[in-house]
Amino acid sequence: MNAFISFLAVGGLIAMVLIGAGTLQLKSLFGVIIPYAAIAAFLAGVVYRVIGWAKSPVPFNIATTCGQQNSLPWIKSNKLDNPSSTLGVIGRMALEVLLFRSLFRNTKAELRTGPRLTYTANKWLWLGGLVFHWSFLIVFLRHYRYFAEPVPGFVRLLQNIDGFFQIGVPIIYITNITILAALSFLFLRRLFSAQLRYFSLFADYFPLLLIGSIAATGVLMRYFFKTDIVAVKELAMGLVSFNPVVPDGLGILFYVHLFLVCVLVAYFPYGKLMHMGGVLLSPTRNLPNNSRSRRHINPWDYPVKVHTYEEWEEEFADKIKAAGLPMEKDK
Amino acid sequence: MAEKTPKPEELGRIDYHPPKRSWMDPAVEFRHGTFNYAAVPERAEYLGLPNVRKWQPTDADWKLPENWKEIILNGLKERLERYRSLKIFMDICVRCGACADKCHFFIGSGDPKNMPVLRAELLRSVYRNDFTLAGKIMGKMAGARELTKEVVKEWFYYFYQCTECRRCSVFCPYGIDTAEITMMVRELLNLIGCGIDWITTPAANCFRTGNHLGIQPHGFKDSIEFAVDELEELTGIRVDAPINEKGKNVLFVIPSADYFGTPHYYTLLGYLALFHEIGLSYTFSAYASEGGNFGLFHSAEMMKRLNNKIYAEARRLKVKWIIGGECGHMWRVLHQYMDTMNGPADFLEQPVSPVTGTRFENARSTKMVHICEFTADLIKHGKLKLDPSRNNHWNVTFHDSCNPSRAMGLLEEPRYILKNVCNNFCEMPENTIREQTFCCGSGSGLGTDENLEMRLRGGLPRANAVKFVKEKHGVNLLTCICAIDKATLPPLLEYWVPGVEVAGVHELVGNALIMKGEKKRDVDLRGTPLSTGEDR
Numbered sequence: 001m002n003a004f005i006s007f008l009a010v011g012g013l014i015a016m017v018l019i020g021a022g023t024l025q026l027k028s029l030f031g032v033i034i035p036y037a038a039i040a041a042f043l044a045g046v047v048y049r050v051i052g053w054a055k056s057p058v059p060f061n062i063a064t065t066c067g068q069q070n071s072l073p074w075i076k077s078n079k080l081d082n083p084s085s086t087l088g089v090i091g092r093m094a095l096e097v098l099l100f101r102s103l104f105r106n107t108k109a110e111l112r113t114g115p116r117l118t119y120t121a122n123k124w125l126w127l128g129g130l131v132f133h134w135s136f137l138i139v140f141l142r143h144y145r146y147f148a149e150p151v152p153g154f155v156r157l158l159q160n161i162d163g164f165f166q167i168g169v170p171i172i173y174i175t176n177i178t179i180l181a182a183l184s185f186l187f188l189r190r191l192f193s194a195q196l197r198y199f200s201l202f203a204d205y206f207p208l209l210l211i212g213s214i215a216a217t218g219v220l221m222r223y224f225f226k227t228d229i230v231a232v233k234e235l236a237m238g239l240v241s242f243n244p245v246v247p248d249g250l251g252i253l254f255y256v257h258l259f260l261v262c263v264l265v266a267y268f269p270y271g272k273l274m275h276m277g278g279v280l281l282s283p284t285r286n287l288p289n290n291s292r293s294r295r296h297i298n299p300w301d302y303p304v305k306v307h308t309y310e311e312w313e314e315e316f317a318d319k320i321k322a323a324g325l326p327m328e329k330d331k
Numbered sequence: 332m333a334e335k336t337p338k339p340e341e342l343g344r345i346d347y348h349p350p351k352r353s354w355m356d357p358a359v360e361f362r363h364g365t366f367n368y369a370a371v372p373e374r375a376e377y378l379g380l381p382n383v384r385k386w387q388p389t390d391a392d393w394k395l396p397e398n399w400k401e402i403i404l405n406g407l408k409e410r411l412e413r414y415r416s417l418k419i420f421m422d423i424c425v426r427c428g429a430c431a432d433k434c435h436f437f438i439g440s441g442d443p444k445n446m447p448v449l450r451a452e453l454l455r456s457v458y459r460n461d462f463t464l465a466g467k468i469m470g471k472m473a474g475a476r477e478l479t480k481e482v483v484k485e486w487f488y489y490f491y492q493c494t495e496c497r498r499c500s501v502f503c504p505y506g507i508d509t510a511e512i513t514m515m516v517r518e519l520l521n522l523i524g525c526g527i528d529w530i531t532t533p534a535a536n537c538f539r540t541g542n543h544l545g546i547q548p549h550g551f552k553d554s555i556e557f558a559v560d561e562l563e564e565l566t567g568i569r570v571d572a573p574i575n576e577k578g579k580n581v582l583f584v585i586p587s588a589d590y591f592g593t594p595h596y597y598t599l600l601g602y603l604a605l606f607h608e609i610g611l612s613y614t615f616s617a618y619a620s621e622g623g624n625f626g627l628f629h630s631a632e633m634m635k636r637l638n639n640k641i642y643a644e645a646r647r648l649k650v651k652w653i654i655g656g657e658c659g660h661m662w663r664v665l666h667q668y669m670d671t672m673n674g675p676a677d678f679l680e681q682p683v684s685p686v687t688g689t690r691f692e693n694a695r696s697t698k699m700v701h702i703c704e705f706t707a708d709l710i711k712h713g714k715l716k717l718d719p720s721r722n723n724h725w726n727v728t729f730h731d732s733c734n735p736s737r738a739m740g741l742l743e744e745p746r747y748i749l750k751n752v753c754n755n756f757c758e759m760p761e762n763t764i765r766e767q768t769f770c771c772g773s774g775s776g777l778g779t780d781e782n783l784e785m786r787l788r789g790g791l792p793r794a795n796a797v798k799f800v801k802e803k804h805g806v807n808l809l810t811c812i813c814a815i816d817k818a819t820l821p822p823l824l825e826y827w828v829p830g831v832e833v834a835g836v837h838e839l840v841g842n843a844l845i846m847k848g849e850k851k852r853d854v855d856l857r858g859t860p861l862s863t864g865e866d867r
Contacts, residue, residue, distance in 0.1 A: 062511065066740075082740040102503060115345075125427060193428070199446065272422075289739070292670065292699065293696050298671050305636060312540075315539075
């Protein structure tokens with residue numbers, strides 16, 4: 001049901017462009033106003049969310065430890081999965097963000113008769129997630145060529161690497177294939193696993209379909225329905241230099257692509273996609289496990305009602321005396 | 332209760348298919364064997380908790396306060412402002428499902444709301460409804476739902492069906508920790524008087540007497556004395572076990588079950604023998620007669636209230652530093668909360684082993700050392716005379732307790748000790764130990780008789796791994812360093828894998844320890860005859 005609504009939502013968005021930029025020819029709306037509005041919504045949303053998170057303090061050091069602690073000098077500690085220093089935390093976060101360390105641990109539990117439980121390594125989610133995110137990043141960075149003149153060296157390098165196999169005209173980018181494959185996998189696993197389907201929300205299917213549609217329109221433009229790249233760059237350069245122009249020659253496919261990107265950008269800070277920023281602030285991962293060697297301060301700590309030794313001794317005085325235990329009051 | 336508990340064959344048939352009904356419709360059936368009884372009014376009253384009344388989860392009317400909804404939503408708002416963890420965990424879950432089959436309660440019950448992701452969604456849906464723009468506008472489409480009394484009942488059922496073991500957090504790509512979420516929801520439930528007795532009563536006892544079991548000073552002294560007598564009988568050596576004595580070097584804090592429960596008790600004998608043998612200057616405290624802290628399972632405030640006594644007593648008794656015994660959740664509090672809550676312990680000295688001279692750098696701020704760290708250091712420096720063959724009647728494996736493994740990383744110390752005090756040691760499968768260890772299924776205050784079926788379900792993954800090594804390597808002893816484990820693993824193993832006993836690590840230390848002037852040891856600390864060596 002949620003998947004179906006997501007299909008409708010993305011379909012509706014595409015229809016909006018077809019009518020708006022196609023039939024009604026509202027080119028400056030779709031080429032200039034909406035992109036600016038999307039960026040504004042993105043910036044406002046990200047600032048709002050990050051400030052919202054940062055405003056809440058971290059009262060306790062609750063690192064999740066996933067390896068041997070740093071204790072006695074002759075016991076080898078696991079510096080990345082259970083870091084006790086800032087350097088270790090940086091390493092742990094880098095592994096987490098760049099290589100999805102925790103997801104790499106994934107196992108699949110299965111119940112056999114007996115009952116007998118087995119746990120087997122299950123790296124598909126890790127692989128699918130990693131391929132998708134890295135492909136998306138590279139595709140994103142490659143697009144920088146539309147926004148800078150001359151095209152920076154790193155973008156050329158990325159293009160060369162991404163087109164390493166030199167197949168087809170224009171040369172096929174590896175990431176174009178991998179992003180679509182990974183997205184399809186991520187979408188289908190959600191759809192076909194009964195358990196995943198049970199808890200998947202609209203907000204889980206929608207971004208996958210949205211990004212998938214963006215990637216698909218991009219691929220169509222590159223390999224099948226040629227787009228006027230000069231015009232695209234003119235539009236992009238105009239936008240970044242705050243001197244927007246809407247050049248002629250941009251096909252409807254391009255407007256679909258651009259509009260869906262705008263929707264993604266505007267939607268980004270308001271849903272789960274903010275996991276990108278949130279993971280960096282996750283207290284179970286970004287704190288060193290050093291809570292016994294360095295005191296962690298709780299900014300909102302307040303005094304609580306306790307049962308003091310004196311109250312305790314008074315309450316049990318007879319019994320303490322009878323048991324012959326030392327007392328404070330005797331002195 | 333016992334006759335109603337299903338047979339292992341029945342319990343082992345688990346249906347993992349989710350029901351037709353959407354998870355967003357709250358529906359809970361309080362079936363006996365799968366939930367915990369409500370707090371007894373007198374105990375809740377003693378602790379000054381709100382909305383004290385007589386009630387049970389099976390009642391149709393939970394007698395919530397008039398403004399219950401306002402209390403919860405305000406409580407949630409306050410916690411979102413106080414805990415970045417909560418805010419982040421509410422916002423960034425992508426529902427990738429990696430956590431789903433990592434929870435022992437899901438594996439053992441098949442109930443989809445025991446998937447950590449869905450357990451958290453039970454709160455997240457309310458958060459979205461009242462605290463996010465998307466939820467306010469799009470409602471159900473955005474995964475939002477209104478907080479109703481039915482939702483409160485569902486929270487009670489499922490957040491007292493999480494043992495705060497943190498296994499899911501190990502696998503989560505963002506480190507979302509269900510224990511943290513469970514702790515928050517339990518705080519909210521406690522604001523409207525929906526706590527369980529097995530947490531409230533131990534907490535009330537602990538506040539009053541200093542320990543969960545409510546043992547008063549003379550009872551504490553008797554228990555320790557009794558252990559001293561028993562040890563003398565077993566070894567021929569009378570040890571000194573000072574209580575509330577000032578001017579000693581070390582305050583020794585243990586979970587109360589160590590001096591009142593079996594098989595914990597044998598571990599206590601092990602501690603006593605060890606400290607005597609190395610001539611440690613230490614004292615117990617009848618006031619700080621509990622390191623465990625059921626406040627952890629109630630609220631941060633209750634945790635702080637109960638933990639206060641440890642530093643207070645260290646200060647009063649003028650010790651230099653503190654050693655803590657074998658206990659899981661106790662060490663979560665000591666390691667991750669105590670210094671922040673009740674520190675700084677600037678009146679103590681950095682712990683230094685008087686026997687080896689080792690400075691415990693990792694405890695230089697809290698000044699509290701885990702007994703396994705202390706003993707491993709002694710063994711490494713050759714300060715103990717050990718005869719591991721005295722444990723030859725045991726085929727040993729080690730169960731990592733949740734908190735020492737995932738909230739500390741105390742993995743090698745107990746293993747190093749075990750490998751030095753016994754000859755037959757083997758590990759359970761790698762996905763069931765160390766940071767991936769499975770909970771006993773009864774932690775965080777859920778170890779009650781009335782909750783037995785759910786405990787047996789939740790304990791299935793642990794028991795199943797034990798069964799594997801029992802069949803493969805003939806394991807007959809499961810060692811651990813947690814008082815709740817020692818209390819709840821024996822019935823669990825009796826049910827799923829009969830023939831395996833449970834023991835603390837320091838029980839085996841006590842068995843192997845050659846004490847100066849001891850009599851010929853022909854029985855272990857349990858009084859069981861030692862094998863001659865040819866048995867195995």
